[in-house]
Amino acid sequence: MKEDITQEIVFDKNVTASLDNGLLKIQGPKGSVQRFFHNPKITLTIESNKIMLRSPQSTKREKKIISSFRVHIQNMVKGVQEPYVYRLKICSGHFPMNVSVSGNDFIIKNFLGESVPRKITFSKEATVKIDSSEIIVTSVDKEIAGQTAATIETMCRITNRDRRIFQDGCYIIHKAGKDLV
Numbered sequence: 001m002k003e004d005i006t007q008e009i010v011f012d013k014n015v016t017a018s019l020d021n022g023l024l025k026i027q028g029p030k031g032s033v034q035r036f037f038h039n040p041k042i043t044l045t046i047e048s049n050k051i052m053l054r055s056p057q058s059t060k061r062e063k064k065i066i067s068s069f070r071v072h073i074q075n076m077v078k079g080v081q082e083p084y085v086y087r088l089k090i091c092s093g094h095f096p097m098n099v100s101v102s103g104n105d106f107i108i109k110n111f112l113g114e115s116v117p118r119k120i121t122f123s124k125e126a127t128v129k130i131d132s133s134e135i136i137v138t139s140v141d142k143e144i145a146g147q148t149a150a151t152i153e154t155m156c157r158i159t160n161r162d163r164r165i166f167q168d169g170c171y172i173i174h175k176a177g178k179d180l181v
Contacts, residue, residue, distance in 0.1 A: 002057045007070050009051045011077045017046050024051075024073065028080025031140040035072060039065055079140040084176035086149035088135040092168050099135065099170070101128050106152060112168055118155050122148045135170060142176060149175075 011017070015028045022038040037044055041062050045052045053069055055062045090099055098109040106128055109117040122128060126139040126148040135152060139145035149172055156169030173179075 002059060005053075005055045005058045005063060005066055007053045007066055009053075009070060009073050009077065011049055011051075012081065013049060015049075015077055015080060017051060019044055019046050024076070026073075026076045026080055028077075028140075030080055030083050033076045033079055033141050035076060037069055037072075039069075042066060042069065044069075075142045079142055083138045083140050084142045084145040085174070086137040086145050086172060086176060087174035088137070088149060088152055088170045089173045090130075090133045090135065090170055094166060094168055097168065099130055101130060106155075108156065108170075111156060112158070112161075112166065120151055120155050122151065128152075134173075145176060 011026075015026060017027075018025045022044075023034060023036050024044065025032060025034040039062070041058065042053060042055045042065060045054070051073055053066050053073075055066055058066070090097065095110055095113045097111055100107050100109070104121050104124060105119055106122060107117050107119045111118055123139075123144050125141055125144045126137055128148065129136045129138075137145050137149045137152070139148070152170050153172050158166050158169065
């Protein structure tokens with residue numbers, strides 16, 4: 001059964017939003033985020049301090065897409081007000097690891113005694129800091145913060161060893177809004 005669906009996302013006065021051919025830009029006190037939203041059956045409009053999502057004659061598919069759009073926009077609005085923070089724990093039981101950040105490169109030296117350092121390049125929108133035995137990843141975009149933390153965690157993946165004994169690596173202990181430990 002087709003029906004008319006309208007949902008709205010209300011945001012504070014210190015947050016501004018602009019829409020240009022499906023590219024939604026949200027700016028706030030902590031930064032700005034942009035994302036492309038396009039669906040021919042869904043229209044986005046911006047009124048004073050709210051974003052309206054509307055779909056006339058929508059089916060189950062459009063209802064799902066509107067809900068996804070709404071959650072993405074809410075995450076964007078929340079991120080520009082308070083950045084998303086992920087925390088990772090550095091565990092080195094067998095070999096002393098040396099973890100460093102230089103620019104947009106994250107480097108781990110002497111992981112399990114390896115002579116070649118492991119290195120990743122993370123996004124410019126994320127900031128990575130090392131605080132003694134913790135790695136702190138922050139970003140106004142939830143997806144970039146989560147992807148950066150997940151990439152750091154997977155770069156320390158152990159193969160060909162018993163993971164119950166070799167527990168060295170970097171592990172996520174706090175996600176944005178959740179404590180895992």
